Amino acid sequence: MRRVLAAPAVVLLGLLASAAANANPQPWQLNMTRGAxxxxxxxxxxxxxxxxxxVAIGVVVFGVMFVAMFRFRKSKGAVPATWSHSxxxxxxxxxxxILILIGSAWPATTLLIxxxxxxxxxxxxxxxxxxxKWRYEYVDYFGKQPGINFVSSLESQANRTRQLGSGMDPRDIKVDGQSTYLLDVDKPLVVPVGVKVRFVVTADDVxxxxxVPALGWKQDAIPGIINSAWTRVDEPGVYRGQCAELCGRDHAFMPIVVKALPxxxxxxxxxxxxxxxAPAATATTLAPTTAPQG
Known part of the structure; x- marks a missing residue:
């Protein structure tokens, strides 16, 4: 009976895990998202x-420690060894x-490069x-200059709700049935699917x-310094993030939303x-006036 009930339970847990892995980070999610x-x-x-x-190292180390503590304790007549080292x-x-560190560092370093x-x-x-807030400037798209430039700020309803004494319930702020309080903006960053997008990141003040966790990286925005990163989103969707550096009083109120479109x-x-x-300039020609004779 246990085996019969265990099989569907395992399948259900697998489906839930895969759904969570492909979604934006969820409340009480303990592991990293697999991202987009x-x-x-x-x-x-x-x-x-x-x-x-x-985990394996912890099991071995703590296992040996507990065996030594309970099996070879003084009350059982254990006698200390006389040799100094091996x-x-x-x-x-x-x-x-050393081999574990090399084996772990090699793929991590390759990925960082x-x-x-x-x-x-x-x-x-x-x-x-x-x-x-964040400003987004579309500098280049396949050699063309789109000229798109806008500021992305916290969505207005959430901004009103967060004010002291607003009387508004944060749980009422939802998009497609999911709570987006402090996670939505008035103008999302829109990117194409399947295109390698380079980001140049800086700051104007602090x-x-x-x-954005679903992209797999974060980049510091430092005044006077240009940092760069890139992404290629595989699936259309909306991916949310936040400022990850304590930057002042309203640090918690500058979310990021990336909308990936085909x-x-x-x-x-x-x-x-x-x-x-811009409208073409129109030249106005003034006819010369002739003073009356006589």
């Missing part, structure tokens, strides 16, 4: 490998940690942090940090957002 990019998934996989290595044992517990490589980007977006839809959006061309 290849980078995020590789970061998650390396994290899990290192986590299980640490060269072979010291060599083993020195070499094994790929994450830092912004070459062959097909699009560039400049991100500037302010107290307490240090901020641009962080390439065709993104280009339609970009066309609609492009600034209207």
């Amino acid at each position: 990019t290849q980078t995020a998934r590789e970061v998650h996989d390396i994290h899990m490998v290192v986590l299980w290595i640490c 060269t072979k044992l010291e060599a083993v517990w020195t070499i094994i940690p 790929r994450m830092a490589d912004t070459s062959e980007s097909e699009m560039t977006i400049k991100v500037t942090g302010y107290q307490w 240090i901020h940090s641009w962080w 390439k065709a839809e993104f280009e339609q959006w970009m066309t609609a957002q492009a600034p209207a061309p």
